[in-house]
Every structure is written in structure tokens, then in C-alpha cells.
Amino acid sequence: MNILNILSDEWSSLREAEESLLVSRYNIRRGDDFMVIILLALGTLSEQTTALRFLKNDEMELEDVELIRIIPDIIDITVDGNKENREIARSVLIRYSSHFLGKRQLIKDALDRLLNRYLIRKDEKVYRRLAELLVDMHYPEFLKKLMQACKKEHQENISKIYSDFLKFIA
Numbered sequence: 823m824n825i826l827n828i829l830s831d832e833w834s835s836l837r838e839a840e841e842s843l844l845v846s847r848y849n850i851r852r853g854d855d856f857m858v859i860i861l862l863a864l865g866t867l868s869e870q871t872t873a874l875r876f877l878k879n880d881e882m883e884l885e886d887v888e889l890i891r892i893i894p895d896i897i898d899i900t901v902d903g904n905k906e907n908r909e910i911a912r913s914v915l916i917r918y919s920s921h922f923l924g925k926r927q928l929i930k931d932a933l934d935r936l937l938n939r940y941l942i943r944k945d946e947k948v949y950r951r952l953a954e955l956l957v958d959m960h961y962p963e964f965l966k967k968l969m970q971a972c973k974k975e976h977q978e979n980i981s982k983i984y985s986d987f988l989k990f991i992a
Contacts, residue, residue, distance in 0.1 A: 851880065857888055864895045864963050870903070874910040878917065889918065889925055891931040901940060901951045912955060930961060937964055941971045946979040953987045966991045 843881040850856060863873035877884075877896070884892075899911040918925040933956075940952050949972060969991055972984035 838893075843923055844918050847880070850884060857873065857891060861895070862884070864892060864899070867904075870899060870907045871910065874907055874914060877914045878910055882931070883922055884918070884925075886928060890932070893929055894936060897929075897932060897936055897955075900955055901948055908951065911957065915955070918960060929959070933964055935959065937967060941968070942967060944975065944977070944980065946977065946983070949983050950986075951981055957987065957990050962991055 826939055850859060851860070860873055860877070863869035863876075874896075877892075879974045893915075899907050901908075901912060902917060915929060919929050920926075937952075940948055949968065952967060953968055953972075956962075956968065965987065968982050969987060972980050972987075976980055
């Protein structure tokens with residue numbers, strides 16, 4: 823019996839969809855307007871998940887100038903986006919930070935520029951997500967700065983973040 827006769831129509835549809843997806847990914851990535859598309863998609867809530875999945879699964883490494891343009895948006899989504907998108911955005915950051923050492927410094931520079939903006943907000947959820955990100959990405963110097971802000975804060979929920987994450991800066 824021929825293997826094509828054994829496989830279901832659903833399997834064939836899946837294979838064709840995968841081939842179509844790969845071609846589309848390649849065409850988008852190679853297009854002159856790639857960064858415009860990604861930036862627009864990251865800025866549109868209904869398109870964020872697709873854009874983040876694209877970046878998470880993109881087999882080609884983003885160039886430094888591309889990463890510099892999108893990293894603040896990805897950090898914002900990681901810290902202040904919806905739950906599903908936060909997790910995917912965190913995966914993108916960790917992927918680039920751990921697999922591409924030259925990119926780690928670009929992410930660190932962006933975090934350095936954004937950190938004070940998050941600290942000014944005095945938002946418990948933002949502080950906690952930021953602390954989790956800084957632990958995951960192994961940025962103790964930024965975590966220490968965040969913990970100092972949490973320690974000074976008089977809101978119980980924010981000062982609790984200090985006790986929850988203190989062990990990571992010791």
C-alpha cells in the first residue's frame with residue numbers, strides 16, 4: 823500500500839499549509855518592508871501574537887539595526903502586554919539574549935533606557951513582571967536597581983516584591 827493512501831486528508835492539508843507558511847515567512851523576511859510590517863504588527867494588538875511568533879521562530883537572525891528598532895516594543899509587551907503575548911515576547915528576548923551574545927548587549931542597552939520609565943509608574947504588576955524578566959535574563963544590576971525602588975515603596979504589594987526577589991541579588 824502506498825503511504826500517500828494511508829495518510830489522511832488532514833495530514834496532506836497540514837503539510838500544504840506548512841509549506842505555504844514557510845514560503846510566506848521567507849517572502850516577508852526578504853521583503854524591503856519587513857521592518858515596517860513587524861513594527862506595525864507589534865503595535866497592533868490583534869497582530870502582536872503573529873508578529874511575536876514570527877520573531878520567536880524566525881530561523882534568520884535579526885540584524886543589529888533591526889533588533890534595535892523592535893526591542894523596546896518587545897520589552898514593553900513582556901512587561902505590560904497581555905498574558906499570551908508577554909510569554910512569547912519573553913521567549914524572543916531570551917532567545918536573542920542567550921543565543922546571540924552580540925545581541926545581549928543591545929537588549930541590555932534597551933532595558934537600561936527603559937528601566938526608569940517603568941520605575942516611575944510604581945505599578946506592582948509591572949514591577950513584578952520586570953523583576954521576573956530581569957531574573958530570567960540574568961541582569962542582576964538592573965534587578966538591584968528595581969529592588970531598591972521596591973524597598974523604598976510604601977505600598978505593601980510593591981514592597982513584597984522586594985522580599986520575593988531579594989534572593990536573586992545576594
